[in-house]
Amino acid sequence: MVDENVKACINLHAVLRNMEDLCELDKEAHDIIQGKNVAIRFSVKNIPAAIMTFNSGKCIMEKTESRNCHMNLFFKSPEHFNLMIEGKRNPIPTKGFRHIGFLKRDFARLADRLSYYLKPTHELLRNKDSARINTILTAYTAFFAIPEIANNDPLGKLNASRIADGTINIEIDQGPAIHITARSGRLEAAKGKASNARAFMVFDSIDTASGILNGTLDSYSCIGTGQLAIRGLVPMIDNLNKILAQVAGYLR
Structure with a gap:
């Protein structure tokens, strides 16, 4: 519920x-x-x-x-x-x-x-410029939703408590960047890259980010092909992704 x-x-x-x-x-x-x-x-x-x-x-x-x-x-x-x-x-x-x-x-x-x-139509997604805007807004929605779940949802709080203090940079090549900072089990998101990040999640393109966020691409497969790069303190990202998995349930 x-x-x-x-x-x-x-x-x-x-x-x-x-x-x-x-x-x-x-x-x-x-x-x-x-x-x-x-x-x-x-x-x-x-x-x-x-x-x-x-x-x-x-x-x-x-x-x-x-x-x-x-x-x-x-x-x-x-x-x-x-x-x-x-x-x-x-x-x-x-x-x-x-x-x-x-x-x-x-x-x-x-x-x-x-x-x-x-809430795009198939026609919108066939237009490259419109699809790009959809992906950027969807990415911002998903990653700005993470702190709201981490700070207010019981399961989100549990997973947030397992994230080491520090900052995670999330970047889309030729697209937006977001950083999420963990402090004592609470998370905060802001636009742009942080200079002192401890972990990094980098999508190689708008198309890759779109596919992973809308479920048409598997993130683990994308890591294998190099379309999604994970580096730094990987356990921070592992626990962040557990919170990210909750986002869809709130946006239905």
């Missing part, structure tokens, strides 16, 4: 977090946010809050307890937020009613674009 709290953490801090990359990678999303200046706080009971800021043609998503925002969207429970992500419930605005138009019009269009890439 899926833990609604963990699912809400993933939906907010891994899935919805993709808005900042969507607005950079997708021309339609990029055009939607031009000239917009609004910061939206997502306040979900019992999980860490986040603020999504649209400014200067960019979108930035930050996990924070700050209340410095133009608009606050309140969700009375993790279930309420999860249903909003599924399009079955609406948020409760408690601040910034003059931005309702942006929420209903522009933000709704952005949400549709995000869904377009994260």
